[in-house]
Amino acid sequence: MAQPSPPNALFISEILLAISYQLEDDKKALARLARCCRAFSAPALTVLWSSVQSFSPFIPLLPPSVKFLWDHCQFDEVTLDEFPCPPEEEWRVFDSYARRVRRLYSGWHFHQIVARIRSEITLFPLLRSLTLQLVEPLDIQVRLFSDSLRSLKISGPAYVHCNDDRVQMAIAHVSRDAPLVEYLHVEDFTYSVAQSSLPPLHFAHLRAVRISAFFDYSLLQSFCHILSQAPVTQLKLELPALPNKEWSISSPVFPALESLQIYGNPLSAEQFVSHLASKSVQELSIHHTKGPASAADYCQLLSCVADKYSNTLQTLSLTLSQSPTTNHLHDLSQAVLDAFYALAPSFKRLGTLHLSLPHNRYVHLAPELTFESPTWPFLKLLDFQAT
Incomplete structure (x- = not known):
């Protein structure tokens, strides 16, 4: 049959x-x-093969001479400088799979070595999303970032100190090789790092940036400087808990910013907000995650926000932590509420307000904090949480 x-x-x-x-x-x-x-x-x-969790599945697909380097751990500079790139026909199997990859999570040193060996070719030509652990500084001739890339997360070295600006230089490679990137997440774990002399870089399509790191103000300022002219509309960042450190960038940053989410103490947040070039922030969220703060710090922050964005701000979220403070927690909460009441008429377009405050029976919401009150003409959502 x-x-x-x-x-x-x-x-x-x-x-x-x-x-x-x-x-x-x-x-x-x-x-x-x-x-x-x-x-x-x-x-x-x-x-x-559209989403690959590491570079390791590609090692068996490499040309025999390149795989030999891996098998015998021959990664020294002399060997790599003298190593000839195999002819294109030996990359045929590797390329047939690499062209399918759209998302790659790579923390492998060998990935960067292979990219160095094949410096004139992008290893993953149709890649859309890349998560990369920078084990070593990138060679200027390496094409690690495809021009098809739209989303990138860069993790710096997990060292206490780093003597080079590898993360900043990697961002420079991105601006050169991946001009269509739209989302950038920078994550670093170093206490200190060499300063970069890079000028502001050209990112015509970069709209969302997240900076989550464990580093000092100088490194944060370096990132902000090289990204300062990008058309970023959404920014999320963690500020170092250095309340007495001055923000020293000479010119304002992020002129197109519309949505800002900050994790840090209020004094650091106030310094950062005061140096924004944007005139039309619509969403602002500040989470006090660590470090001491006083009622005066919060009042100064709220006054800065009102001065800059009272005509544009539509959503405001403020979360106070149980961190050490010069005030009693209930005094701190009440002082923040009182500052809001005084500034309420300034926020002409505020429609959503989220407050999360340390609270006890001595803290009271003012009766004018209602939807019907003329004090808050556009208020549509009020979310108050006592922690």
Whole structure:
């Protein structure tokens, strides 16, 4: 008896791809599907290799001479300087899989070595999202970032001190090789780092930036300086808890900013807000996560926000922590509320207000803090939490 022919629908590549995406989280099933027949092979492999958690699956696909370096740990500078790049035909298998990758999580030193060996070619030409651990400074000739890249997370070295500006230089590589990047997350774990002399870099499409790090003000200022002219509309950052450190950037930063989320103490937040170039921040969220603070610090911060963004701010969120303070917690909470009441008429467009304050029975909301009050003409949502 003749074998039944497969349904006509299985000859449509879009349907095969849709079936494969239903198995996106089941790698074993995708691998079996890729081996079951030629029709399913290409779509299953496309999904199977679209998101890769490390560079290690590509090591067996490398040309024999490059894999030899890995097998024998020959990564010294002399060997790499004299190592000839294998001809293109030896990269055929590697390339057939690398072209499928859209998201890559890479913390491998060997990834950067392979990129150095093949310096004239981008290893993952259609990559959209990259998470990269910078184990060493990047060579200026290495093309680690594809021009198709849209999202990038860079993690700096997990050292107490770092004697180079590798993260800043990596961002410079991004501006050169990935001009369409839209989202940048910088994460560093160094106490101190060499200062960078880079000027503000050109990022025509960068809209969202997150800076989460464990570093000092000088490194933060370096990042802000090189990103200062980018058209960033959303910024999320962690400020170092150095309340007596002055912000020393000579010119304002982030002229297109609309949404700002800060984790840090109020005095540091006030210094940062005062140096913003944007005139139209609409959403502001400040989380006091660590470090001491006083009622005067919060009043100074709120006054700065009102002076700069009273005509544009639509959403304001303020979270006070249980951190050490020169005031009693209930006095601090009441002082912040009183500062809000005094500044309320200034916020002409405020529609959403979130307050999370240390609270006890001595702290009271003023009766005018209601939706119907003319004090808050645009207020639509009030969220008050006592912690």
